[in-house]
Amino acid sequence: MSKAFTRETDADGDDDDVGGNAPALPVGTRNYMTPQGYARLRAELLMLLDDERPKIVETVHWAAKNGDRSENGDYLYGKKRLREIDRRVRFLTKRLEIAEVTDPSVHHGGDQVFFGATVTYVEDDGTERTVTIKGIDEAQSQLGEVSWVSPIARTLLRSRVGDVLKLETPAGTKEVEVLSVDYPAP
Structure with a gap:
């Protein structure tokens, strides 16, 4: 038809x-x-x-x-x-x-990654990236924001500055190191 x-x-x-x-x-x-x-x-x-x-x-x-x-x-x-x-x-x-x-400013000054954190990390190939972990409905990738359920956010959550983590990607496993964690001021 x-x-x-x-x-x-x-x-x-x-x-x-x-x-x-x-x-x-x-x-x-x-x-x-x-x-x-x-x-x-x-x-x-x-x-x-x-x-x-x-x-x-x-x-x-x-x-x-x-x-x-x-x-x-x-x-x-x-x-x-x-x-x-x-x-x-x-x-x-x-x-x-x-x-x-959830107000991320309550973690201001902390070094552990929680919801709302802006995290700078370096991949094993030397590429440095900065992402902000936001909600599913508010994350805008063009602004460097990722949803808290995304693979990178799930890998980063609860980590601390200096941690080396394993990120599972379609291309294989990558190692990422957390360089800095920032939260908005209260």
Whole structure:
């Protein structure tokens, strides 16, 4: 059957994979989040509910009054955008409800790696890297942030400055040495 004859529904896609291909939470784990990450996701949720969704609803309402909906681009795009917004709102609501906000500044001055730490390490080939361990929903790799469930974060957690650790990668096992651990100031 041609794709043209299939019906698009609100159930298309998975709510756990909405908005940036967010990974599902590992079974039996908590949704750790920094206060800043929680505030950013909450602000996005409020913006969607208070600003963007009402504008789209108004556009769809106006377009629906114009007659033939099957060829009305404003109506069709608006309905699609409403589904996307509603899906993202459901996702954010679920994730914020189960979020466990953890303030990394309580470890300020410590040398052991916990959630929220910015860790500088060197690989066995001499490559030096710096990563910040954040929550699943807030980590942005382009900013050097990794999720606390990522392989590098799991390897680094609970280690101390000077520890040499074994990191399992698809290319084999690498040794990494922790050079420094920093936390935000309280």
